Structure formats: C-alpha cells, structure tokens
Amino acid sequence: MIKLGVIYGGISTEHDVSVMSAKSVIENLDKEKYEIHEIYINKYGKWFENDEEIYNLIWVLKELDVVFPVLHGLGGEDGTIQGMLEMLQVPYVGCGVLASSVGMDKVYTKIVFEKAGIPQATYVYVKKNKDGYAIIDENFNEEEFKLDKITSKLNFPMFVKPSNSGSSVGVKKATCDTELKAAIENAAQYDTKILVEQGINGREVECAILDGEQILASTVGEIMSAEDFYSFDAKYNIPESKTVIPADISEQQIEEIRELAVKAFKSIDGKGLSRVDFFVEKGTDKIYINEINTLPGFTKISMYPKLFEAVGVSYSELLDKLIQNAMK
Template sequence: MLELCVIFGGQSPEHEISRKSVTSVLNNLNKDKYNISTIGITKNGAWYLYTGDYAKIESGEWEQDTENKKKAILSPDAEDKAIIVFDGDKVMKIHPDVIFPVLHGEFGEDGTIQGLFELSGIPYVGMGVMASANGMDKTSSKIVFASADIPQADWVVVNKTDNFEDKMDEIENKLGYPCFVKPARTGSSVGVGKAHDRKELKAALENAAQFDRKILVEENIDGHEVECAVLGNEDVKAATVGEIMPTVEFYDFDAKYNDNSTELKIPADLPKETIEQIREYAVRAFKALDGSGLSRVDFFVKHSDGSVVLNEINTLPGFTNISMYPKLWGAVGIEYSELLDKLIELAEKRVK
C-alpha cells in the first residue's frame, strides 16, 4: 500500500475551508490503496498527527481530541524523508510516499509549504514552489497571463502604504465604477469587495488591507462567471466548463461555502466554440505558470459580445462536496475517488 500523508488546516483565513475540503477528501480516498496518516495544522501553526474520527475535523473538534493527536513536524532532511512524531518521551517516524496538502490560502498554496516539501524530498500533490507563489499572488499572475496573451480585466495595484486618495483618483480614471477590490494573496473571496462609488472604494481598500499589504483593484466585467478544471503535468487536460449562478450580487465567501441557494450549472449554457475557447485558455494559463497536478481556472464570458476574459487561477481549489473542481471532472466521467487517485499518481510522476 502507498503511504499517503494528508495535511489540512493551516494559518490562513481559509482554515475552515480546508477542514471542509479535507473531510470530503478523506471520506473518498480508497482505503484499500492507501495507508493514510493525517496531519492537522492549527491556526497558530502547530502541527499534529491526528488519528481520531474524521467527523471531528470539519467542526474543529479534532483539536480537543487529545487522546488522538500528537505533536509532529515534517523533517527537511531529504535523506530521511520523514514526518517526526513526538509521543511523550518517544519519537517515531512516518515515511510518506506522497503528501497530499488540502490547504488553501497563505502558507498553504503560496509556495511556502511547497518549499518544505521540496526540501524533504517527498513527492506532493499540486503545483511547485514558483507556480504556487505566482498563482497565489493575483498581481504576479496577471503579468504571467498577459505574457501568454490571455485576455484579462484591466487592473490597478495598490500597496497598503500608498496614499489611498491618490490611488482612488487613478482607479476612477482608469477603471471607473463598479470595480472589484481584492487582497492580492487570499482565496475563497476572503477580503473581496465591490465598490460602486468613492466611499465604498475607500472602505473596500481598508478592508482588503487587513488581509494583505498588496491589493488588486479590477474593472468590473459584466458577464457570466464560469470555471474550468485542469489536470495534468506535461500532458494537461481540461474538463468541461461550469457556470456559477449565485443569488447575490457577486460570488463572495458566504455564497461559495454557506449559501445553499447558489447553483452550479454543468456544463455551462454556452456555445460550443466558447466552451472550447475557455478550455484552451485554461490549459494555456496553467502551462504559463509552469503548473502541475491541478488547478481551477475562473473566467467571465461578457454579456455584450460573448468574449472570454480570464479572472484568476486557483492552484489548490476547494474540494468540498459542493465544490466546482470535483464536480467538473465528475461531469466528464471521472468520479471523486478516481480523481484523487489521478492526483496522487501525478504527484509521483512529476518531473523536477
């Protein structure tokens, strides 16, 4: 059996989403194929081997289950390739064949933990260090995608230390209203706001600055919100395209994870040539980042002329039971458990 280490939690504002995602992952992994060890990272950054009931993870109860958790660290020693577990006066080691990080946001999909995996010498699911870092930073990925000739919304970068009044003048002149304000390095729509006037813009900038020192402001694109799932290393495949049909003005954190009225339409009700264009752009964006493993790539299809505009890439997309990524692959015949198998195989095969 393959020794698989699944890591969840983390220090980012998306900690709770990781707990939702990993619960679905753990419940769908083939227990006949994998000997699974589970590492939980608290919001304070403490690492524990957790051997208790998976049902306690989503709620966070696992942290109080002291009988089933032990302090642990991932060793950077590439000869050892081990997770070191501390059990009282005893020290034990687990030697994973593959690490599956089910982590979202800061310290999870921004290249930091991927660097630790690289040092350890243990294969891992998902993108490498640079691809993760550039994919997480929306301002960096804008530059990468522009070089790949992929259409995007126009944007302005604001730093926390900038004079907001001057920057708001620039935003009004270049982008107009409404516009979207996003922390540069969060996911799951954490800290994102939509501004219809200068007062709302200032409030949105101040809110985003609580999550990141760098802020991305984008023009509003009036269009369908659609998403495409990508899978592969050198041989990259795109699934079909799904459309988000939220019941709120924009698809924010609550709409993604707490609002059961949000509908996902798979496949999206779009012309065949538009779906193919989205799939091609999704693969192109993935390759431009030097991607590996998986990504979900988000787009707008303009109401005015049907043209496609790239929104952003998600290098470790949500894996909850209502998440778009597994649903898109399910729509083309790859069920959840098989998808997890493929991701683990890709981790083993990834070329350095």
C-alpha cells in the same frame, strides 16, 4: 500500501474550507490502496497527527511516500509548504513552488497573464506603505496615491481585492469613490498589495485542469451566485448558490475557455491540477480570465471534482490520478 499524508487545516482564512475539503478527500480515498496519515495544522500553525502534537515534523513527513496538501490560501497554496516538501524530497500533489506563489498572488498572476496575452479585466495595483498608499505603475515605480488616478483608468463598478486572498475574503465591489476608498482600506487589512479591477458584468464559468502525461481540460461549469457577486457567504453559507455543468454557453465558447485554461496553467508553470475561472461578458460574449486556483476546493460538491465527474472521471479515480502523477 502507499503511505499518503493528507495535510489540512492551516493558518489561512480558508482553514474551515480546507477541513471540509480534506474530509471529502479522506472519505473517497481507496483504503485498500492507501495508508492514510491525517495531518492537521491548527489556526495557530501547530501540527497534529491523531490529535497529538507533532514534535518531529521532519521525521513524520520523511516517513511518507507522498503528500496531498489539501490546504487553501496562505501557508498551503502559496508555495511555502511546497518548498518545505521539496527540501525534504517528499513527492506531493499539485503545483510546485513558483506556480503556487504566482497563482496565490493576484497582482503577479495578472502580470503573467498579461505577458501570455490572456484577456483579463484592466487593473490598478495599489500598495500600502508607511505613509499610506502608493500606486505602482507599469515599471513598478511608486506613484503618489490619488483616487482619481484609479477612476480615470477604470469605471465603476470596480472590484477591490487583497492580492493574496481566497474564498472572496477581503474582496469588495465598489460603485463610487467612497466605497472605493473603504474597499481599499478593507483590503489593506489582509495584504499590503491591493488589486483594483474593472468590474465585468458577466457570467462566471470555471474549467478544471488535470495534468499527467498530458494536460487535460475538463468541460466548463457555471456558477450561479445567490448574491450580487460570489462572496464568501454565497460560496459557503447560502445554499441557493448553484453550479451548472456544462455551462449554458456555446460549444465554441467552451472550446475557447478550455484552451485559455490550459494556456493560463502553462503560463504560471502549473503542475498537477488547477481550476481556472473566467467571466463571459453579457452583451459582448467576450471571455476574460479571472484567476487560477492551484488548490481548488475539494468537497464532493466542489466545482473541481464535479467538472471531471461530468466527463467520466469519478472522485476516487481523480484522487488516484493526482496521487499517481505526484509520485511519478
């Protein structure tokens, strides 16, 4: 029996999503193969196993053969837990410290994608400081913040996001100066780093990566959001949001997206798994990368497992592969 720790919950805004993902993962794990240790982190950062608070965390983790951190967002997807597991020399599923922290931070992801030549929406990097806000230029110098510096570079609509966020928390669409200002103030509640992006009128498509002996890219799926954009509610609360696999785009576009997904995964030094999200622009059919998620949603109806199911890898098989790869 493999002693597998499934760590879930966590301090991020995606706590509840993680709880749903972990429930699915645990349900679908082969109980003949794994001795499952369910380790829950509550919203305040306290750790529990079987409802009992863990006092000797190092001892508990050191006992495990492998860990699957089914955590999303800060404290789980950002390299921090990965760093702790590295220090304890416990194998774990997914990306290492660097890929996790780069993938979690939208501004730094964009800098890496830019270097890799992956097409993406143009952007302005804004930072909150003690005097208000500053615009960070290409050389990482702070410039005086003025709204027209953004509006001269980007057109409405724009998307404003806290650099470290997930599940669309803190993400707002801005269609005028007033909304832009409000959206920046809103994003600043979640992070001091703020990303303002050119809005793209496109279809949203996603590709899953499974990295073992070689890097496998799944087919491409499309998100049919029930709202104007794929907000938190559209993701989790509005049942009308749908996924279509494979996406109704050309064979050639699917191939291009799969190649770009692998490129993006390599560019952040990814390992294990990731879901890479794109836009296909209406009218031009141009492909833009949106983001990479190093620990994507893992419920049975989530895009990541569904994309592999579509190419013949069942949810349980996928879990086995991820765990095997982590232990290698």
